[in-house]
């Protein structure tokens with residue numbers, strides 16, 4: 094899959110604000126700072142499409158990006174630093190849960206975990222949500238340039254065993270810094286969307 098034109102589409106919190114384009118959606122989830130904005134920029138060849146390093150936890154909105162007028166990439170708010178709100182509907186959990194569990198256009202969930210770290214409790218909760226949603230997903234081990242090549246396999250095995258990832262599920266090492274893993278991720282997205290057509 095080659096992306097030639099990626100544009101910011103809209104920011105939303107509530108379902109009424111989600112775009113009504115009807116395009117299939119690929120959602121990116123993960124801890125704040127794990128590299129979601131960076132992977133979106135890398136995949137779309139845009140240096141600043143999604144804002145990198147914006148104050149962690151401050152963005153409690155869903156950002157939709159229009160990919161060549163045929164699909165949407167969806168940047169979901171990160172967890173880990175999210176402040177706890179009494180009002181569930183406006184909390185991180187409310188916003189993300191509602192999108193993940195009600196959005197018919199959602200076709201693929203891409204979860205990022207930092208290749209350097211053992212998955213957190215929140216990562217495990219997110220992974221269980223994804224499993225319970227019962228739709229195609231992909232796990233990305235981000236910031237692969239931060240460890241030596243020889244360590245990559247070992248770290249991916251730790252991520253696999255901590256999250257309990259089945260052997261047939263793909264875990265792709267990725268580096269936005271080195272643009273490593275980009276083709277693998279784009280090919281995977283294309284294969285899933287093609288199968289679903």
Ligand SMILES: Nc1nc2c(ncn2[C@@H]2O[C@H](COP(=O)(O)OP(=O)(O)O)[C@@H](O)[C@H]2O)c(=O)[nH]1
Nearest residue numbers: 125126127128129130131145146236268269270
């Ligand atoms: N070395 C390295 N740093 C990265 C990579 N991806 C993201 N970062 C850095 O990690 C920080 C958080 O990235 P960002 O994309 O904003 O994470 P988000 O909060 O998940 O959207 C920024 O300082 C990025 O420059 C990567 O592949 N390699």
Ligand SMILES: [Mg+2]
Nearest residue numbers: 129130144146
């Ligand atoms: Mg971000």
